[in-house]
Amino acid sequence: MRAACAALLLWAAPVLAQPAAFQVVGDTIPASLTGTPGDAARGRAIVTTRQRGLCLLCHSGPFPEEPFQGDLAPSLAGAGARLTKGQLRLRLVDGRRLNPATLMPAYYSTEGLVRVGRAWQGRTVLSAEEIEDVVAFLVTLQE
Amino acid sequence: MRRFATLALALLALGAGPRSGFETMTPELQAMQRDDFANPGMLWVAEGEALFQRQGCTGCHTPAQMVGVAARYPVFDAGRDGPIDLAGRIAQCREQRQGAAPLPTESPEALALAAYVANQSRGLPLAPDPDPRLDPARRQGEALFRERRGQLNLSCAQCHDDNAGRRLAGSAIPEGHANGYPLYRLEWQGLGSLRRRLRSCMVGVRSEPFPPDAPEYLALEAYLAMRARGLVVETPAIRP
Numbered sequence: 001m002r003a004a005c006a007a008l009l010l011w012a013a014p015v016l017a018q019p020a021a022f023q024v025v026g027d028t029i030p031a032s033l034t035g036t037p038g039d040a041a042r043g044r045a046i047v048t049t050r051q052r053g054l055c056l057l058c059h060s061g062p063f064p065e066e067p068f069q070g071d072l073a074p075s076l077a078g079a080g081a082r083l084t085k086g087q088l089r090l091r092l093v094d095g096r097r098l099n100p101a102t103l104m105p106a107y108y109s110t111e112g113l114v115r116v117g118r119a120w121q122g123r124t125v126l127s128a129e130e131i132e133d134v135v136a137f138l139v140t141l142q143e
Numbered sequence: 144m145r146r147f148a149t150l151a152l153a154l155l156a157l158g159a160g161p162r163s164g165f166e167t168m169t170p171e172l173q174a175m176q177r178d179d180f181a182n183p184g185m186l187w188v189a190e191g192e193a194l195f196q197r198q199g200c201t202g203c204h205t206p207a208q209m210v211g212v213a214a215r216y217p218v219f220d221a222g223r224d225g226p227i228d229l230a231g232r233i234a235q236c237r238e239q240r241q242g243a244a245p246l247p248t249e250s251p252e253a254l255a256l257a258a259y260v261a262n263q264s265r266g267l268p269l270a271p272d273p274d275p276r277l278d279p280a281r282r283q284g285e286a287l288f289r290e291r292r293g294q295l296n297l298s299c300a301q302c303h304d305d306n307a308g309r310r311l312a313g314s315a316i317p318e319g320h321a322n323g324y325p326l327y328r329l330e331w332q333g334l335g336s337l338r339r340r341l342r343s344c345m346v347g348v349r350s351e352p353f354p355p356d357a358p359e360y361l362a363l364e365a366y367l368a369m370r371a372r373g374l375v376v377e378t379p380a381i382r383p
Binding site for chain 1: 290296305306311345346349
């Protein structure tokens with residue numbers, strides 16, 4: 001629990017900008033938030049660095065070097081086979097649009113939140129660039 | 144109150160009551176908690192016993208009269224027209240009855256006194272004060288427990304009700320029962336209060352903790368006592 005809580009605390013580098021506008025089509029955000037494709041290697045680093053992506057607190061995945069993975073959410077293995085880029089993007093940006101009760105935080109939204117800590121106010125969990133990096137990585141997880 | 148009833152019925156149907164975090168600790172930690180010579184929380188209990196004598200608590204109270212007290216708290220305090228917790232009662236006693244300077248909240252002395260008094264109830268089931276005047280606070284506490292908060296938008300209930308037993312990263316999520324406070328956390332390397340634990344969780348989901356003496360803490364404490372009723376007092380518990 002200690003490592004998990006520390007992981008939630010450590011990623012203190014702020015993402016200051018308000019989220020940029022994007023268009024939702026069905027259950028997807030078809031276009032890149034930055035207009036350019038992300039970098040899968042950087043995305044993998046975000047996903048596996050607990051203090052940054054926080055992903056492995058809840059998800060497991062094909063990351064043999066990471067001994068502590070969560071089981072609150074589906075495995076990331078095969079995520080790229082189950083979902084398209086646009087579907088992955090919307091689920092990262094704000095999964096509440098598909099399931100208001102989802103456990104997953106909205107990684108690119110500052111709306112509808114209660115008592116956000118002073119250090120985090122007006123900031124998204126990840127930046128648009130980081131979202132694109134993670135999307136680029138997740139689509140490589142084909143099995 | 145309807146929620147309490149629903150919860151109680153659901154638990155009866157499952158044939159399971161609340162489960163102490165003790166149950167899911169390693170056998171080594173369980174053994175450490177059980178052994179008063181290995182349990183570091185007993186250092187605070189011993190200090191609290193000395194303070195209880197030295198600071199004049201014994202002028203009115205015998206240690207035997209403290210048996211069962213912690214199992215009932217928080218109780219309704221007419222003067223405050225609301226709940227008061229054990230630490231609050233000890234502070235109130237010092238200030239109003241002894242005319243002594245208040246101990247800073249959660250100071251080592253305040254924790255030691257609370258640990259000593261609560262330790263007198265060790266092994267007794269939590270039996271929350273049935274006073275219906277506590278119901279508004281309990282309802283507020285339950286609402287707070289279920290409210291999503293912080294940048295990560297998580298409620299207490301999402302982890303400790305819905306996902307207890309699952310793993311957050313490598314750590315099993317406990318049901319989050321308040322039956323051993325003040326308790327010794329390995330993570331803290333020290334004894335800490337339930338409020339400290341609540342603040343850690345609030346900060347963990349990147350929310351702004353309530354100010355130190357906010358009524359929200361008492362509301363949560365009053366709800367948590369009801370949620371954990373039947374579990375035995377473990378003070379001083381050990382947790383990872």
